[in-house]
Amino acid sequence: MGLGAVAAATRKAGHEVELLDLMRVKDPGPAIKEAVDRFPPRVIGIGVRNIDDQNMEAPIFLLDQVQEVISHCRSFSGAPIVLGGAGYSIFPKSALSYLGADMGIQGEGEMAFPALLERLEQGADLSKAAGLYLPGLGLQGKRMFEKDLDIFPFPDVRLWPTYLAKDQGLWVPIQTRRGCPLDCSYCSTATIEGRIIRKFSPQRVMKVVTRYFEAGFERFFFVDNTFNMPLSYAKEICSALIAKGMGISWGCIFYPGTLDENLAKYMARAGCTQASLGFESGCDRMLRNMNKKFGVEAIRRSSAMLGDQGIRRMGFLLLGGPGETRESVEESLTFVDSLQLEAVKITVGIRIYPGTPLAETAVREGVISGDEDLLFPSFYIQKGLEGWLQETVRRWMMEHPNWMR
């Protein structure tokens, strides 16, 4: 979706655009050659969504695949290569240098990428290009956050690869807002989207959903970090969906700190069938350590409100952070068990992201050194819990077939 949004904006700015999806391609070389022969590009943009899979036990580092893609692009085309995407935005300097691309754009690309193309076309100075990183030179112009998201064009289904465009079972990603003011101690979202919530208008969200619906899609996933923040906006989206009566189903990521029974009812009537509850712990002390603004009682109530409406709930636990003890782990597992959720995803050990309070703690405790760029995944696990924690989670999972890692 991210790359599709940038492609649509670039097309709107008057450029010809081709979108090449390599997600299901085993050997990218021939696919890139074929695309470059058919459509010789003047600039190549690459979306780097994931750096790794955040799995401490057997981490998979994904940038070597991107490096391979870049090397194929280089051998078939002399076009400059520009990186972007959520994963890239967390590591704008180190990922650029590791991948050896020509430049990178941190954050949303709908304005910045076409603006960069204009500069490149005119041979203009790049030192003021917003959000642009150059190898060895770092950030050029100050990064911009567009206030009026409605000015961006819709991600264009016509640019999608056919396997996706025809996959009507797909949960089509929809974004309704950007930015997160919460300050969870381990999270990288503010670096990607900024701290201030910026919203698409409900009318615009409806237009996007309707367009996909008319193209045959009936399942959607709201990719916003917190669907129910702000509450009034979430209600507006639900009301608009109810009024339209398309009979779609959708999922979202739900913030357990905002409690409102009416919202849960609205969500169910609007077609919500599943919600991810990212509470991460079932122990009040650990929730405070993670800088969560809610406690276990709020989690219990939001979970019950959603469950009462027949919405399938997936709970998330992130175990092993600073201050975790055997007792707090048992407390979390017992708590999550008591919620009777339809599914639970447990992560052991926390991926350390640059600039976060977790990274500061990790430096203070000597887990990482102060000058690490953290591009290669490093994990925090409270000393003394290694081994025991994995084993304990494994034991609990054996008795809970709907829990996963």
Ligand code: B12
């Ligand atoms: C929603 C979400 C999910 C949903 C996806 C649902 C769906 N149907 O799409 C679920 C829960 C399934 C999920 C799963 C995973 N996710 Co996730 N997810 C997100 C989240 C919250 C939003 C992503 C999104 O869709 N954004 C909306 C689109 C419009 O934005 P975008 O893609 O970033 O694109 C914009 C810019 O980046 C830029 N851009 C994009 N491409 C390009 C290209 C160029 C050239 C340019 C210039 C700009 C540009 O412009 C775009 C438009 O503004 C992000 C965090 C975040 N806030 O970004 C994490 C995030 C992307 N996920 C992450 C991870 C790790 C995963 C998993 C690997 C977790 C796991 N272990 O299972 C899986 C992988 C799934 C997969 N197949 O890729 C990490 C990636 C970082 C990393 N360490 O690699 C993130 C950043 C969260 C984090 N930890 O910080 N995820």
